Amino acid sequence: MKVSIQVVVNKEQVSLKVDSRMSLVDMLREELGLTGTHIGCRTGNCGACTVLLAEKPVKACCILAADVDGEGITTIEGLSSDPNALHPMQDAFVKHQGLQCGFCTPGVILSAVAMARNNPAPTEQEVRRALAGNLCRCTGYQFIIKSVLAGAREMAQASG
Ligand code: FES
Ligand code: FES
Helix, strand or coil: EEEEEEEEEEEEEEEEEECCCHHHHHHHHHHHCCCCCCCCCCCCCCCEEEEECCCCCHHHHHCCCCCCCCCCECCCCCCCCCCCCCCHHHHHHCCCCCCCCCHHHHHHHHHHHHHEEEEEEEEHHHHHHHCCCCCCCCCCCHHHHHHHHHHHHHHHHCCC
């Protein structure tokens, strides 16, 4: 069965007809071409598919597209407000070698941004807790945590 939904994705209003069983991650990738949202496990374990739904990090493989009707979604493609510049958290990952293959990176960054918006000066422990649902198969956790701490500082400075 097809369902009509309206969503705001990366600040753009979108109207779609989706299969009632389609997941949010498949809608983003297949219907909207937003392939920066990755698929690892499809079972809610790896966090590769993390996006922001109403500003909160969610695993898009575990949510039906039909259930996000009327909601706002941010993917990695829409994170920076300037299309010609990286978001401060993305910038920190580049500067502090927070990625290796990059498969987990979009999900990790979205979880990190959601945390830093609520907690501009997190401790290492708080960063580890916020990223508990995001697995890195390259196991580069030390550099990821360093990057998130730096990114949170850069976000706090950028917001004045
Ligand atoms: S693909 Fe969604 S949690 Fe792994
Ligand atoms: S950088 Fe490769 S999975 Fe995390």
